[in-house]
Amino acid sequence: MSVGKEFTKGLYAENPVFKQALGLCPTLAVSNSVRNAVGMGLAMTFVLVLSNIIVSLIRRFVPRKIRIPIYIVVIATFVTIVDLVMAGFAPDLHKALGIFVPLIVVNCIILGRAEAFAGRNSVFRSLLDGLGMGFGFSLALFVLAFIREILGDGRLYGFPLLGPGFEPMLIMILPPGAFLTIGLLMGLMNWLDKRRCS
């Protein structure tokens, strides 16, 4: 696979949310406003890139039998760094994301990439893979949040957009709204892919 593809595959062809259907729990929870989505996307990308780099660096020293606990330690370390730095330097964002920052530890996208990619590929390719997957996840969150915040709250990035005459569709910012939006977008993507093939 070409080096450029290692990056771009995460954006669409292997998008973690829409194509691999990984990490859906935080996706459902924090894609209710664009502000949360962007913050979560950046935090995830940071952890994903660094954990991919470290996992790839140490892949030759790590015995197969204990690779998973070692990956978890590496991932948990970076997540804790993000959590501490956010609490100290971006308290509002930290407050808004709440429990979902510590929960990045158990986000299966990160462990999935460590196991399926970074543990078997060079540092440079793992970095690109982490960046691509991170951006792909952020992109998916952003698209979902964009749709849900406008329909469910009449706002965009916290600013009133549709005016006081608009009656927000509450269901869109609650979890069912996320399920509906993800389902419809996945369906749309499958339809587009099918049409392009034939």
Added chain:
Amino acid sequence: MKDVLRMAWILGVVTVLAAAVLGAVNHVAKPRIEEQRRLALEQALLSALPKADPRAIVPVYEGDEIVYYKGYAQPDTTGLVGYAFVARGAGYSSEIETLVGVDTTGQIIGLKILREVETPGLGTKIEEVRYGEKDPWFQRQFIGKRARQLAVDKDGGEIVSVTGATISSRAVTNSIRKGLEELEKRLGGFSKTAQQVSD
């Protein structure tokens, strides 16, 4: 056996390294985190006791715990303008903490929600500031009220709850009422007339 020892050694090294990195980051971030907490509380105290001098809001301890704050009009702590306390109540998905300021007669003069992790778009509307307004409409309702007036509309009270977030609204309202009643007990009753403050 040799294999087990080798794995234990590698896992040990990895965890020690991780702990060292985290220790370093914590060392840098901790003072900042405490500073942010202090700033948030300080700002909340100022909005809860708007007439108090920023240098003359003093905590009152019971054991090691701060049970309430006294606010004075002058920096030399004369001219008591009121009290502030933190009210805590279980909301829908979090414990909601509100800092409440009252005057010497027990009438609410200011409040600020310190912490809540309620449902975004529903429960979080207890902090919503409507377009073109300066302060959150839900919290504004409490200003000028006393303990006995504090109940949400569904419970027959005067506080209009947030649509779709009765539990969050009720948590804030009831925790403030309880806090006020506790404060009254601690003080042995509020004064009947407001103290005259010349400023």
